[in-house]
Amino acid sequence: MIHLKNVSKWYDSFQVLDNCSTSVSKGEVVVVCGPSGSGKSTLIKAVNGLEPVQKGEITVDGMVVSDKKTNLNHLRARIGMVFQNFELFPHMSVLENVKLGQIKVLGRADDASEVKAKALLDRVGLADHANKFPSQLSGGQQQRVAIARGLAMDPIAMLFDEPTSALDPEMINDVLDVMVELAHDGMTMMVVTHEMGFAKKVADRVVFMDEGKIVEDAKKDDFFGSPRSDRAQLFLSKILSH
Amino acid sequence: MGDFDFAIIYNNIPFLFEGMKTTLLLTVAAVIGGIVIGTVLAIIRIANVPILAWIAAAYVNFFRSLPLILVIFWLYFLVPLVLGRPVGAFSSVLIAFVLFEAAYYSEIIRAGIASVSSGQVAAARAIGMTYTQCMRFIVLPQAFKAMIPVLLTQAIILFQDTSLVYVVGLKDFLVSAELIANRDQKLIEMFMFVAVVYFTICFAGSLLSSHLQRKLST
Numbered sequence: 169m170i171h172l173k174n175v176s177k178w179y180d181s182f183q184v185l186d187n188c189s190t191s192v193s194k195g196e197v198v199v200v201c202g203p204s205g206s207g208k209s210t211l212i213k214a215v216n217g218l219e220p221v222q223k224g225e226i227t228v229d230g231m232v233v234s235d236k237k238t239n240l241n242h243l244r245a246r247i248g249m250v251f252q253n254f255e256l257f258p259h260m261s262v263l264e265n266v267k268l269g270q271i272k273v274l275g276r277a278d279d280a281s282e283v284k285a286k287a288l289l290d291r292v293g294l295a296d297h298a299n300k301f302p303s304q305l306s307g308g309q310q311q312r313v314a315i316a317r318g319l320a321m322d323p324i325a326m327l328f329d330e331p332t333s334a335l336d337p338e339m340i341n342d343v344l345d346v347m348v349e350l351a352h353d354g355m356t357m358m359v360v361t362h363e364m365g366f367a368k369k370v371a372d373r374v375v376f377m378d379e380g381k382i383v384e385d386a387k388k389d390d391f392f393g394s395p396r397s398d399r400a401q402l403f404l405s406k407i408l409s410h
Numbered sequence: 411m412g413d414f415d416f417a418i419i420y421n422n423i424p425f426l427f428e429g430m431k432t433t434l435l436l437t438v439a440a441v442i443g444g445i446v447i448g449t450v451l452a453i454i455r456i457a458n459v460p461i462l463a464w465i466a467a468a469y470v471n472f473f474r475s476l477p478l479i480l481v482i483f484w485l486y487f488l489v490p491l492v493l494g495r496p497v498g499a500f501s502s503v504l505i506a507f508v509l510f511e512a513a514y515y516s517e518i519i520r521a522g523i524a525s526v527s528s529g530q531v532a533a534a535r536a537i538g539m540t541y542t543q544c545m546r547f548i549v550l551p552q553a554f555k556a557m558i559p560v561l562l563t564q565a566i567i568l569f570q571d572t573s574l575v576y577v578v579g580l581k582d583f584l585v586s587a588e589l590i591a592n593r594d595q596k597l598i599e600m601f602m603f604v605a606v607v608y609f610t611i612c613f614a615g616s617l618l619s620s621h622l623q624r625k626l627s628t
Binding site (some may be wrong): 213216218241242243244245246247248249251253255256257258259268269272273274314317318321 | 527529530532533534535536537538539540543547548551552555
């Protein structure tokens with residue numbers, strides 16, 4: 169469903185993505201990991217065109233992201249995205265956050281949007297908080313609202329950019345539980361994360377990046393069992409030793 | 411102070427009130443016009459529209475480099491020339507204020523828009539919103555909320571600056587008071603009164619502005 173072919177990107181003369189190729193099939197969960205600065209956030213943001221790339225080709229559901237003829241707004245409306253810092257709209261209630269895209273982008277009626285929003289908030293365990301503002305919620309709660317906001321668009325895939333990195337430890341599991349449930353429901357997911365527990369539980373494949381390159385792209389069991397690259401072995405030994 | 415003639419103020423309240431109406435009308439209309447045009451200028455510059463962005467930047471720098479009193483004076487003669495008919499002092503002054511204030515408001519609004527985090531824009535675009543929708547529903551509402559205290563401060567400055575209309579003989583609050591002061595030789599009474607009124611309104615506005623600043627920052 170998501171294909172990246174020989175993707176490269178530069179900030180001025182600094183190369184952030186170096187000839188990256190990988191793919192995510194329908195219903196697959198792919199975890200992208202690697203040290204900070206390795207380009208994994210840039211890679212996932214390139215999938216929905218938030219970060220334009222200079223070389224290579226990215227297709228989502230047959231549409232070429234970098235093609236000028238592609239309606240990017242159309243494409244983005246079909247791919248949910250969850251950010252590290254939640255990025256809920258602070259001037260709107262939780263319910264309005266989940267309704268907004270449905271109404272303004274999909275053209276859904278107000279009452280239908282509300283029914284859908286309430287159902288999704290219930291699904292992420294926040295039905296009681298619909299009328300609060302984002303600032304009244306904890307980080308973990310805000311991130312679950314952000315997931316509901318993405319799901320409200322009936323996406324064909326969900327992108328997660330370090331969804332738990334900004335959270336206090338006790339909030340992380342609430343968010344991961346929602347994501348695990350999504351994975352079990354068959355959602356196509358691309359997840360940038362350091363949560364190796366999550367990767368072990370639900371990932372089909374793990375992509376390991378370093379210095380803008382995809383160093384390793386392997387089935388989960390192969391990656392955790394016997395990573396081929398030294399860099400990935402070192403990374404795993406560092407984050408799994410505690 | 412025994413000679414202070416309160417009656418001169420009291421007896422002329424209706425006349426002074428007419429002057430105050432002109433001052434306030436000018437302030438409110440110039441604030442609204444300035445914010446509307448200033449927002450357009452700010453968005454053109456932030457969106458980096460080719461050529462237009464350059465013109466907008468030139469416009470802002472041009473008006474910010476001129477004394478307001480000169481702009482008022484110029485437009486008093488220019489507007490009738492351009493339109494080919496007399497328009498009256500109030501209209502020409504209002505146009506001068508709107509054009510002048512738009513330059514200042516556009517800089518305030520530009521800073522306000524820049525204060526909204528890029529993550530908010532990314533989140534709005536990620537759910538498929540167009541640039542215009544993102545501006546209208548996400549960026550501008552947050553930007554204006556953050557800007558309210560500064561916009562109010564600028565409105566207070568504008569309120570004070572309206573007294574410059576005396577150069578074209580428009581009868582605002584200050585000119586009305588001056589007319590009475592000269593006619594009845596009551597300069598101390600009238601100018602004291604004018605000072606107290608300006609001070610009260612501006613000071614109340616400042617208090618409101620800092621109150622809002624505190625309230626919005628929590």
